[in-house]
Amino acid sequence: MxxxxxxxxxxxxxxxxxxxxxxxxxVPTKPSLLSFKLAQNPCLLTKTTSSGNFSGTKxxxxxxxxxxxxxxxxxxxxxxxxxxxxxxxxxxxxxxxxQKSVNSLGDLVPFxxxxxxxxxxxxxxxxxxxxxxxxxxxxxKGDRYEAIYSFYFGDYGHIAVQGSYLTYEDTYxxxxxxxxxxxxxxxxxxxxxxVFPFKLFYTFYLKGMTKDVPAExxxxxxxxxxxxxxxxxxxxxxxxxxxxxxxD
Amino acid sequence: MASSSYLxxxxxxxxxxxxxxxxxxSQQQLGFAHSQAFATRHLKLxxxxxxxxxxxxxxxxxxxxxxxxxxxxxxxxPPVxxxxxxxxxxxxxxxxxxxxxxxxxxxxxQKPQNSLGDLVPFxxxxxxxxxxxxxxxxxxxxxxxxxxxxxKGDRYEATYSFYFGDYGHISVQGAYLTYEDTCxxxxxxxxxxxxxxxxxxxxxxVFPIKLFYTFYLKGIADLPAExxxxxxxxxSPSVEPAPAAKATEPHGIxxxxxx
Numbered sequence: 001m002x003x004x005x006x007x008x009x010x011x012x013x014x015x016x017x018x019x020x021x022x023x024x025x026x027v028p029t030k031p032s033l034l035s036f037k038l039a040q041n042p043c044l045l046t047k048t049t050s051s052g053n054f055s056g057t058k059x060x061x062x063x064x065x066x067x068x069x070x071x072x073x074x075x076x077x078x079x080x081x082x083x084x085x086x087x088x089x090x091x092x093x094x095x096x097x098x099q100k101s102v103n104s105l106g107d108l109v110p111f112x113x114x115x116x117x118x119x120x121x122x123x124x125x126x127x128x129x130x131x132x133x134x135x136x137x138x139x140x141k142g143d144r145y146e147a148i149y150s151f152y153f154g155d156y157g158h159i160a161v162q163g164s165y166l167t168y169e170d171t172y173x174x175x176x177x178x179x180x181x182x183x184x185x186x187x188x189x190x191x192x193x194x195v196f197p198f199k200l201f202y203t204f205y206l207k208g209m210t211k212d213v214p215a216e217x218x219x220x221x222x223x224x225x226x227x228x229x230x231x232x233x234x235x236x237x238x239x240x241x242x243x244x245x246x247x248d
Numbered sequence: 249m250a251s252s253s254y255l256x257x258x259x260x261x262x263x264x265x266x267x268x269x270x271x272x273x274s275q276q277q278l279g280f281a282h283s284q285a286f287a288t289r290h291l292k293l294x295x296x297x298x299x300x301x302x303x304x305x306x307x308x309x310x311x312x313x314x315x316x317x318x319x320x321x322x323x324x325x326p327p328v329x330x331x332x333x334x335x336x337x338x339x340x341x342x343x344x345x346x347x348x349x350x351x352x353x354x355x356x357x358q359k360p361q362n363s364l365g366d367l368v369p370f371x372x373x374x375x376x377x378x379x380x381x382x383x384x385x386x387x388x389x390x391x392x393x394x395x396x397x398x399x400k401g402d403r404y405e406a407t408y409s410f411y412f413g414d415y416g417h418i419s420v421q422g423a424y425l426t427y428e429d430t431c432x433x434x435x436x437x438x439x440x441x442x443x444x445x446x447x448x449x450x451x452x453x454v455f456p457i458k459l460f461y462t463f464y465l466k467g468i469a470d471l472p473a474e475x476x477x478x479x480x481x482x483x484s485p486s487v488e489p490a491p492a493a494k495a496t497e498p499h500g501i502x503x504x505x506x507x
Contacts, residue, residue, distance in 0.1 A: 093365030095367075110392070112405075126393075129391065150405060150421060158433065159433075176435035176436065177434055177447070179431035179432060179447040182433075183464075186445065
């Protein structure tokens with residue numbers, strides 16, 4: 001398949017870019033100093049029923065500005081995860097709909113890989129979504145995709161992202177929203193490719209969350225490199241190496 | 249009223265756990281009792297948050313050390329009340345009346361059973377929660393992620409929008425499981441929904457032709473009465489839109505409903 005031959009090309013180009021990403025600072029994943037401990041229970045915010053209460057827009061706009069000042073008082077939360085393709089999910093599915101011999105606009109690549117905590121000690125869930133090939137970049141020996149996908153964190157919820165995926169370079173994607181504990185989230189996520197297309201390292205910069213990211217997801221991240229592997233217990237989904245109802 | 253009391257338990261169910269459990273009905277009752285406790289607890293916590301912000305902003309040199317002492321001990325502060333973000337609930341029904349050529353199941357994986365690679369663009373009709381008015385349509389794409397044999401269903405990653413005629417639209421992204429309720433992320437909107445964020449609970453009534461959604465929307469002005477309508481019809485497989493809405497008669501639609 002043409003896809004695998006382009007994979008070979010991209011691996012060689014990636015080694016040099018991997019060296020580059022090592023030189024750049026790896027952002028630490030410690031929760032920031034201002035974080036205050038919330039109760040562990042999954043309570044969410046107060047809800048005001050809007051039952052027939054439409055007394056003009058002014059009041060709700062002021063609610064919004066006060067709300068954002070309350071929410072902005074919470075600093076950016078960082079979350080690191082590893083996405084690993086273990087080749088047991090039929091992913092990726094390269095749909096060569098452009099019907100051209102070289103990767104071209106029209107090709108679609110639905111995919112779904114496994115997701116592990118940054119310290120590679122726990123399986124949290126999966127990624128799932130689609131990459132739309134935009135253009136092949138022969139001079140970079142890689143491709144530009146527009147990616148729309150989600151990260152699933154079991155009972156905690158999910159984070160939805162959208163943005164560019166370049167097979168030859170790190171990128172930032174937009175965090176478009178989330179559910180569960182990630183409800184209302186916004187911000188961006190840094191994508192670092194370690195081994196194309198099997199291992200990726202992400203650093204989320206999350207804002208607008210109503211709670212702290214649970215400690216379970218915030219272990220000290222393993223230094224990203226092509227050789228990283230999840231812990232055997234996490235890979236085997238043993239009970240102490242998974243989060244509750246990890247997505248599968 | 250039976251139907252309005254039904255609405256409350258839905259929201260408290262969200263408070264307890266938005267990822268739906270199989271026994272949705274029983275969870276509602278439990279969740280409601282807890283919602284009041286959760287509400288007050290949140291107020292206390294957000295007071296603390298507000299005061300921390302206050303301290304860091306003020307930098308009053310004289311009192312700083314004294315305040316810092318108290319700050320580090322425990323933020324038990326004078327009752328400043330920050331307004332929590334207002335959540336607005338909006339319920340709608342999505343109904344496939346099989347007259348829009350939807351869904352278009354593209355079996356691109358070329359495998360006999362549903363597999364990664366299959367794509368399902370779709371577009372269905374959208375009605376208000378009380379099923380009295382036709383609002384518009386849904387449209388978007390479901391990407392099949394995996395077939396789940398033990399649940400006799402599939403996991404899709406869905407990216408689509410809800411169109412509300414002249415009012416604007418809401419975009420969502422998240423998981424659609426054919427065998428279970430899910431929560432999707434509200435990624436944005438236009439018109440009156442500009443700047444919206446939050447989540448939406450998807451509840452399937454009849455696969456794949458009737459679905460009930462409850463939006464939990466933040467960041468927007470109060471929704472117009474026309475969209476909120478009366479109390480939502482209790483979701484069940486046999487719900488049907490009002491004949492006037494289905495026939496798009498003038499009193500059964502919103503202005504320039506999307507079609």
